[in-house]
Amino acid sequence: MKKINLRELYPDVYTTDFFVDVTEKVMETIRAAERAEAAYERKMYRYKAQYSLDCENGIENAVLLKPQTPEMLLEEKQLREQLYAAVMALPEKQAKRIYARYYLGMRVSEIAAAEGVAPSRVRDSIRRGLKQLAKYF
Structure with missing residues (x-):
């Protein structure tokens, strides 16, 4: 040693x-x-x-670019875990729509076309989901 x-x-x-x-x-x-x-x-x-x-x-x-310290990496990991837990606490449709919009980068019109609903319904659902997520942070 x-x-x-x-x-x-x-x-x-x-x-x-x-x-x-x-x-x-x-x-x-x-x-x-x-x-x-x-x-x-x-x-x-x-x-x-x-x-x-x-x-x-x-x-x-x-x-x-300054290299990340171990503390910064740990904080980033914890924030990702909290965000994932908060998204999973949402209703299933809202979680899927938020995931598609922000993780997959799909547009609202693409999500609406895939689900067969009006884009305004998807937009409102995402907006309500983001308001609920704001309560966690």
Whole structure:
């Protein structure tokens, strides 16, 4: 077992030293990730990619977008679970219509045509369902 300092891996989360025992396999995975990141940094410097904002290979996104912390990922997962539970608490038709509209990206007219009803009924049903969802959040 090897000891690692979590403050070195997650400086924005751990402000003080926090040592944890990890297996050799986990340690090798961490080292491989560090090597890959160092190679990526060298590649960006070598090809002067740190100055480029017009290329389409995603380098500028790596510079501009802040990586998500484990806390952010956990909060996002919990919010998704709460939203799913709230949608499942709705009546079946409203849940299906909201799912089709916002998850599948269907238009109201497409949903109405698939169900054989007027678009206004689908629109009103979705509106009522969203009002009920607002009570959960």
